[in-house]
Amino acid sequence: MTEIFDLRTDLSHVRLRDRPLIVCDVDDVVLHFVAPFQDFLRGEGHELLPRSFRLTGNIISTQTRIALEQGDVRRLVEAFFEAQESWQFPFDLVVQTLETLGRDVDVVFLTAMPPLYQEHRRRLLDRLGLAFPLIASEEPKGPIVQRLHAERPLPSIFIDDMAHNLHSVRDHLAQCLLLHMMPDSPLHVLAPKPAGNIVRATDWPHAAQLIRAHIRSGAA
Template sequence: MPAFAAAGDVPLRQRPLIVTDVDEVVLEFLTPFMAFLEAREHALLPRSFRLAGNIIDRRGGEAVSEATAETLLEAFFAVQDQWQTPAARAVETLAELSEEADIIFLTAMPPRHAPVRRALLDVLGLSYPLLASEEPKGPLVKHLHGERRLPLVFIDDILHNLHSVQAHAPSSLLINLMANAEFRALAPPPPAGIHVAADWAEAAKLIRSHWGATTPG
């Protein structure tokens, strides 16, 4: 199903909307992926803010090819429910925010892995609508929110996704949040207009402040 068609199936109420990425934001990704690689005699080294070139084969010490890295990532997503856990305070904070806003998960992964992710999120008590897409996130977020004059929040760990939403839904509050502190330290600083949250508690403060400034009285 095309991502826009799936997005059109998500009903929204007349209240703020939070669209959030999943990996490294709602669910731990890098830490469990590192453990997954270790179990397969590979390692992910925190040398730069990327996967390509940083995954090594421990048996020879060489970085694996981009094709091998993609194969390992594909294998991880197939069994993600055995490895991934919630980011700190993600479950509790989203539950609190859901009392005031609609929440949608927009995850940048092949849609074929969405059923496993859906089941994992449900087990964890994160039963918010899920869209899995490899398309740019900006047009999707714009399509989801439509022309509603209500606050919109977008949360992601990757800057180009935040840039995409900034370009297509410029009124949204943009939050850069990343669970793994080691790799977060390697990330480029975000430009003006993108807020950095160290954790979900700080993200919640930014969100509620934005609602107070933008919700019609």
């Protein structure tokens, strides 16, 4: 068993065994984000109008119809993360799929959010039966995944809905299986598409098939 230490994002609580590693995003991969965030915004007197793949410029006041400034958008996102336990819910079959995969591989959640809200997310994931290690960071994901997996000669898999995160991991971990998963949301329709050797997983059962095939191939 390997204990991971890092001077930037705290990885000291992650202990990997000598087996393959899955590093998985949370928002809009494991837990719905866009749909409950839209409901949350309506309760705050705002609306998300997807015109581009970003939040700033697309969240408007329902009263004035004026787009909110970046600082106000960030405050709303942070308020949502503060209240996430009341709003977010898992995708179909994610709990069962990760539980089954977790018998043979190590699973680590890597969520792009301020570490301040890590305990809120930890409680929510635990309540859902997803008790895998959790890392909350606003750093680029590629270097974090590289530090986690290090030089271990074992298969690795990274799952995310954002092209830039998938590209970041690709640039730091050459043999990693990169899985693109995203919900069918009006916002994600406008998202940049991943380039290169990145595989689209349509749902969690499909992701499990791709992961097991990668592990069987022995690619490290």
